[in-house]
Amino acid sequence: MSDIKVEKLKTYIETPLIEIDSMKGVGPFKANKETQEELGFPGEKIDNWKEVAINKIADTVSKYRSVQVFLDICVKCGACTDKCHYYLGTSDPKNMPVARQDLFRSVYRRYFTFSGKYFPKLVGAKDLDDEMLDDWYNYFHQCSQCRRCSVFCPYGIDTAEISMAAREVMNSIGVGQKYSNQILGKVKKIGNNLGMPEPAFKDTLLDLEEEIEQETGVAIRIPIDKKDVEVLLVAPSADFFAEPHIDGFIGYAKVFHQSGVSWTLSSYASEAANFGMFIGSYEVMRQGALRIRKAAIDLGVSRVIVGECGHAWRVAYSFWNTLSGLGGGAGDEYALQLQKQLDKRYPQPQHIIEFTYDLIQQGKLVFDKSRNDHRVVTFHDSCNIARGSNMGDIENGQFILPREVIKAACSNFVDMPIETIKISTFCCGGGGGLLTDDLIELRVKGALPRMQALKQAEESDAVNTMAALCAICKSQFSKVLPYYEFDPYMVVSVHQLVGEAIILDKEPKSKN
Amino acid sequence: MSLISILFILLFYFSLLLFVVGLARKVAQYWRTPAPFKIPIAPAPQTLPKLYLRMLREIFLFESLFKANKWTWFFGWVFHFGLVLLFFRHLVYFWPGELPEILLHSSPLRFAAFPLMLGLLGLLGRRVIVDRVRYISSPSDYLMLILLIAIAFTGALMTFFHNHPNMLLVKNFAQGLITLNWSELPEEGIFLAHIFLVLVLVAIFPISKLLHAPGVFFSPTLNQLDNARKKRHISSWALEKEENENGQDLEKNN
Numbered sequence: 001m002s003d004i005k006v007e008k009l010k011t012y013i014e015t016p017l018i019e020i021d022s023m024k025g026v027g028p029f030k031a032n033k034e035t036q037e038e039l040g041f042p043g044e045k046i047d048n049w050k051e052v053a054i055n056k057i058a059d060t061v062s063k064y065r066s067v068q069v070f071l072d073i074c075v076k077c078g079a080c081t082d083k084c085h086y087y088l089g090t091s092d093p094k095n096m097p098v099a100r101q102d103l104f105r106s107v108y109r110r111y112f113t114f115s116g117k118y119f120p121k122l123v124g125a126k127d128l129d130d131e132m133l134d135d136w137y138n139y140f141h142q143c144s145q146c147r148r149c150s151v152f153c154p155y156g157i158d159t160a161e162i163s164m165a166a167r168e169v170m171n172s173i174g175v176g177q178k179y180s181n182q183i184l185g186k187v188k189k190i191g192n193n194l195g196m197p198e199p200a201f202k203d204t205l206l207d208l209e210e211e212i213e214q215e216t217g218v219a220i221r222i223p224i225d226k227k228d229v230e231v232l233l234v235a236p237s238a239d240f241f242a243e244p245h246i247d248g249f250i251g252y253a254k255v256f257h258q259s260g261v262s263w264t265l266s267s268y269a270s271e272a273a274n275f276g277m278f279i280g281s282y283e284v285m286r287q288g289a290l291r292i293r294k295a296a297i298d299l300g301v302s303r304v305i306v307g308e309c310g311h312a313w314r315v316a317y318s319f320w321n322t323l324s325g326l327g328g329g330a331g332d333e334y335a336l337q338l339q340k341q342l343d344k345r346y347p348q349p350q351h352i353i354e355f356t357y358d359l360i361q362q363g364k365l366v367f368d369k370s371r372n373d374h375r376v377v378t379f380h381d382s383c384n385i386a387r388g389s390n391m392g393d394i395e396n397g398q399f400i401l402p403r404e405v406i407k408a409a410c411s412n413f414v415d416m417p418i419e420t421i422k423i424s425t426f427c428c429g430g431g432g433g434l435l436t437d438d439l440i441e442l443r444v445k446g447a448l449p450r451m452q453a454l455k456q457a458e459e460s461d462a463v464n465t466m467a468a469l470c471a472i473c474k475s476q477f478s479k480v481l482p483y484y485e486f487d488p489y490m491v492v493s494v495h496q497l498v499g500e501a502i503i504l505d506k507e508p509k510s511k512n
Numbered sequence: 513m514s515l516i517s518i519l520f521i522l523l524f525y526f527s528l529l530l531f532v533v534g535l536a537r538k539v540a541q542y543w544r545t546p547a548p549f550k551i552p553i554a555p556a557p558q559t560l561p562k563l564y565l566r567m568l569r570e571i572f573l574f575e576s577l578f579k580a581n582k583w584t585w586f587f588g589w590v591f592h593f594g595l596v597l598l599f600f601r602h603l604v605y606f607w608p609g610e611l612p613e614i615l616l617h618s619s620p621l622r623f624a625a626f627p628l629m630l631g632l633l634g635l636l637g638r639r640v641i642v643d644r645v646r647y648i649s650s651p652s653d654y655l656m657l658i659l660l661i662a663i664a665f666t667g668a669l670m671t672f673f674h675n676h677p678n679m680l681l682v683k684n685f686a687q688g689l690i691t692l693n694w695s696e697l698p699e700e701g702i703f704l705a706h707i708f709l710v711l712v713l714v715a716i717f718p719i720s721k722l723l724h725a726p727g728v729f730f731s732p733t734l735n736q737l738d739n740a741r742k743k744r745h746i747s748s749w750a751l752e753k754e755e756n757e758n759g760q761d762l763e764k765n766n
Contacts, residue, residue: 018643063749065545066732072538073727076653077588078638078645079580093647102648114719115652124650150553152580154570154588155724156733158553282548282750318550318740322750329743332751334758347741387554390738395558423554 004444006483011456013420013449015082016091023092027138028438031176038185039284042174049173050128054111056172057165061108066161071108073155074098080149080159085426086142089445094139097149097159103135104162133175140166141177142442144432145278145311146383151423163432164280171279179436180275184284191291192237192271201267204240212250218504220257222265228300229262230343233352234272234292234316235307236471245474247500248308248493254502255356255495258365263305269295272312273471277319278433285315289323293338296326302343305350308493310382310431310470316349317389347393353469354391356498357401360408367501372410375465377497378457379403379415380450380477381425382470396422402494406467409501414461420453428468430476443476444483451484458486467494517685517696520707524689527715534718535726542730546747556738563737570734584638591631591660597624598667605686625668632661656720659713666706677703 033043046052061068080097082088087095094100102124109116109125116125126132145160170176186195196204205222212220223229233256239249256263269291276285296304304326306316321327325335327348342348359365379402391397399422407413420426429446457463468474468491477491557563569575574592577585601621604611636657639645670676677698685697697707716722729735746754 015644018647020647062545063548063747065542065547065730066551068545069542069727069730069732073721073724073731075721075724076645076648076650077577077584077635078642078648079577079584081644081648083580093644096644096648098648119652121651122655123652147553150733152576154574154577154580155728156553156570156576156731158551158733161551321741321744322549322746325744327741327744331744332746332754334754335744349741388551390556390558393558393742395562396555398554 004441004483006444007448009448009452009455009484011452011459013088013452015088018093018096019091020093023086023090023095023138023142023442024135025138026134027141027177028434028436029178030137031178031181035178035181035185036171036174036176038188039171039176039181039281041171041176041181045174049133049175053128053133053169053173056169057108058112060165060168061112064161064165066158067165070101070155070157070161071105074101074105074157077154079152079154080157083149083152084143084159085146085148085429085449086144086442086446089429089448090142090442092142094135095142097153097157100139100143101157101159101162103132103139104166107132133170136166137170137175140170141434141439142446144383144427144429144434144446146427146431147387148383148424148427151387160432164277166280167278167433168280171281176279177433179438180278180433183273184275184279184288187271187273187275187288187291191268193273193275194237194241196237196240196270198267201240201270205265208240208246208250212253216254216504218257218506220253220504222253223263224265225267225299226262226264227298229264230301231256231261231263231303231305232269232292232296232299232301233263233265233305233307234269234295234312234349235265235352236272236309236312237270238471238475239307239309240270242471242475244478244489244492244496245308245471247496248474249495251493251495251497251499251502252307252352254499254504255352255359255365258502258504259355259359264299264301266292266295266299268298272306272309272316274312274315275433277311277315282323285319286323289315289320289326292320293324293326297338297341300341302341303346303350304342304348305352305355307352308469308471308495310384310472312471313351313469314384314388317351320349351391351401353401353405353494356405356495357392360405365408365498366503367409367498368503369409369411369501371501372497373412375410375497376412376414376461376463377406377410377465377467378413378454378461378463379406379421379494380428380466380468380473380491381421382468382473383425383427383431385469386422386425402467402469405494406497409497414457414463416453416457416463420449426450426453428470428473428476429480431470431472435472435476440479444480447476447480447484451480451486454486455484464490465497466491467497468492469494513694513696514699516699516704517694520697520704521689521694523708523711527711530715531717538718538723539726542727546749547732547736548747548750550736550738550740550745551732552736552738553733556736558738560737563735567729567735571728583634587631587634587638589631590627591635594624594626594628594631597621598628605683606690608687608691622671625664625671629661629664629668632657632664636661652720656722659709663706663709663713666702666709669702670706675700675702 106126143163150158274288
């Protein structure tokens with residue numbers, strides 16, 4: 001554990017006074033030449049960066065209504081100023097959503113608006129210079145794009161849109177973040193965030209099959225690249241090896257086993273995560289989505305199901321249909337080609353929670369809840385699922401379904417305080433491409449509001465387990481919980497709870 | 513006609529021109545710019561009636577602001593509420609010919625000046641006192657409030673302290689602007705100040721944060737339906753790109 005000053009947790013969330021420049025710095029490690037060029041960005045900061053950046057801003061505002069409108073219409077009412085977990089945890093005023101946007105907005109005003117061109121001081125317009133670029137790099141990598149601010153903005157201004165645009169502008173001039181861009185390079189070359197090649201991927205899962213059989217006495221299969229099965233499961237690659245993720249993955253396998261639905265993983269598209277969203281690149285995000293499209297077509301599946309991953313589910317639910325036509329209701333040839341293949345009786349794509357929930361509703365899964373009786377469980381709503389997606393196609397389904405699945409498998413469930421969950425959920429502190437050790441101080445401090453809410457649930461209801469639905473949340477919490485004197489093993493996958501309580505049949509059920 | 517009258521008449525049309533042209537350009541820009549992704553913010557409506565209700569609640573009740581901060585909501589709402597009532601009240605001057613029944617009874621609306629002023633002073637106080645809001649404020653943010661306060665103050669002075677200019681002259685002047693049958697305007701200083709400040713407000717509308725009024729209708733996080741996996745949503749530029757790529761693929765395959 002590195003030496004980061006953490007204040008003793010209170011059981012309520014307090015809005016701190018601003019401490020100017022308390023998080024000023026150089027930001028996370030920058031990507032090297034090779035990493036940048038792999039993604040089609042300039043290898044290093046280009047000489048005429050200012051000119052290129054301004055042109056890129058012009059291009060972005062002409063392509064994204066969100067960015068254009070949000071830059072224009074903020075009235076600086078201050079409603080968002082105490083809503084960001086990074087502000088609450090660091091007190092740096094540039095971590096207030098509006099101030100973070102203003103780094104971008106002040107430049108936009110300077111070069112693109114009448115008032116900013118002729119009266120810059122009056123309207124807070126600023127030149128794009130080296131100092132400003134440093135602030136961009138530093139503070140746009142202190143935003144996890146969780147969209148909590150947007151819920152409270154009277155105009156729905158979404159800082160995530162601005163921070164994605166800013167990162168896209170920076171990449172276009174050769175200033176990229178090492179962590180996100182390196183990972184994207186691995187997906188592009190190998191197919192998953194870990195850069196785990198096909199043989200290693202297959203070996204890992206073969207070992208896992210054996211382990212499950214030893215432990216349960218049931219031969220549960222984890223099929224890879226199996227053609228003409230019903231379901232293609234796309235999970236975040238952390239699910240295949242990381243703790244506590246892997247126990248959630250075992251949970252999926254057990255659910256498939258019990259359901260009798262045939263399924264497969266793809267070694268070509270072995271990654272649900274799509275960091276292309278974090279860097280705001282339509283093209284890079286689309287390349288990730290196209291891998292999954294290709295896998296679905298090649299394997300001839302009729303359903304695509306996504307594992308427990310927060311931003312992956314936002315990308316899948318909200319963007320896949322746009323990016324690659326994986327969804328429903330298309331009018332164009334390209335998307336129809338895939339949509340004809342998909343089974344219209346199910347939403348496409350579907351979340352593993354929706355799959356499990358449906359089976360529970362149909363009475364197809366039987367649980368021994370007492371196996372989870374040593375736990376008092378609470379649920380951390382992952383930001384991208386909570387505010388950027390849905391489940392079950394019912395209003396607020398993304399909050400209802402996971403809780404119902406947990407309750408089916410556990411007797412003791414309590415929620416954390418209402419202002420810290422559901423639409424108002426606090427980010428874990430590690431989302432948006434910030435889950436890297438060079439940002440550990442930010443991650444620890446950004447977790448503060450969630451930790452406070454957890455403390456409150458611990459004191460009032462003796463909560464000892466926090467279930468999460470996102471690979472990043474799980475990794476982040478495992479790392480930061482000890483800083484706040486919690487047990488790092490208290491964070492679990494929702495499907496770990498499912499997997500532990502589920503009663504298995506020796507032979508897989510036939511489908512009907 | 514007096515020089516002052518001529519100047520104000522010209523100023524009126526000039527401000528109006530800036531307002532109409534500027535606003536039309538911005539609205540056209542918002543309209544034209546595609547929203548490439550579905551990004552509705554939770555709680556996102558899944559049906560059109562619910563979407564309309566959401567927009568109505570945001571526009572008339574400031575629902576999100578209510579969730580965010582009760583003081584800002586209160587000051588903001590009473591200010592806007594007062595503004596709407598007073599706008600309606602001012603139709604009395606501009607309505608050409610016989611006044612409709614409803615405007616004849618609009619006199620009590622003048623008291624809307626009080627919530628308006630309360631809201632503005634509250635918002636200004638908050639901007640000065642709360643350290644976070646002070647940090648994000650530019651000179652223009654203060655000036656906008658001061659401009660509105662000055663408009664409210666000059667208006668209230670005329671209405672409540674018996675130094676209103678001759679109503680008939682005001683009415684003739686205002687109607688003349690609409691019917692292009694121009695007449696002299698009363699030359700009391702306080703009245704001229706009131707009119708001048710309003711015309712400034714009108715003129716800077718399309719180049720200032722007042723764009724939040726038309727802009728809120730275009731905010732993709734608020735105005736989109738949550739139906740991404742039921743219906744394909746794609747922007748013109750992305751579709752074009754896709755078609756080009758597919759064309760190339762076909763060529764390759766042939």
